[in-house]
Amino acid sequence: xxxxxxxxxxxxxxxxxxxxxxxxxxxxxxxxxxxxxxxxxxxxxxxxxxxxxxxxxxxxxxxxxxxxxxxxxxxxxxxxxxxxxxxxxxxxxxxxxxxxxxxxxxxxxxxxx
Numbered sequence: 001x002x003x004x005x006x007x008x009x010x011x012x013x014x015x016x017x018x019x020x021x022x023x024x025x026x027x028x029x030x031x032x033x034x035x036x037x038x039x040x041x042x043x044x045x046x047x048x049x050x051x052x053x054x055x056x057x058x059x060x061x062x063x064x065x066x067x068x069x070x071x072x073x074x075x076x077x078x079x080x081x082x083x084x085x086x087x088x089x090x091x092x093x094x095x096x097x098x099x100x101x102x103x104x105x106x107x108x109x110x111x112x113x
Contacts, residue, residue: 003093003100012036012099017060019051025106027090029099030055030071036099037071040087044069044076050087 004022012018012031019041020027028041028051037058041051048064059068059077068078074086091102 001091002103003095004103004106006092006099006101009036009094009097009099015055017051017053017055019049020101022101022106027101027106028060029092029101030060032058032071036092036094038090038092038101039069039071039074042087043067044084044087 006020006029007018012029014031014033017028017030020029026041027038029036029038032055039050041049043050043062043064045062045067046064048062050060050062050069052063053060058071060071061068067076069075069087070077072089074089076084076086090105093100
């Protein structure tokens with residue numbers, strides 16, 4: 001598996017997200033307080049920037065229309081009646097105080113809707 005360096009862990013405060021652009025992909029990296037999780041930086045509803053959302057536990061709430069997305073699975077949790085596909089997630093790890101992102105996940109085909 002290949003990894004890319006994203007940011008020092010201290011640059012992403014607890015319960016906040018940061019966006020990074022890697023090629024054509026915009027990725028949101030979140031510090032949950034228990035680790036770092038990453039997903040596509042776009043809400044499946046209106047394309048809102050998830051990195052700017054409010055983190056609570058293992059979810060992020062989109063800043064545009066309050067849709068709640070699970071940071072672990074990328075699935076929509078609210079509104080729960082939606083049939084909307086989720087967003088892609090990406091594996092992360094921390095190495096020597098640096099958040100790393102799996103480049104294998106970036107190359108993988110997007111999830112089917």
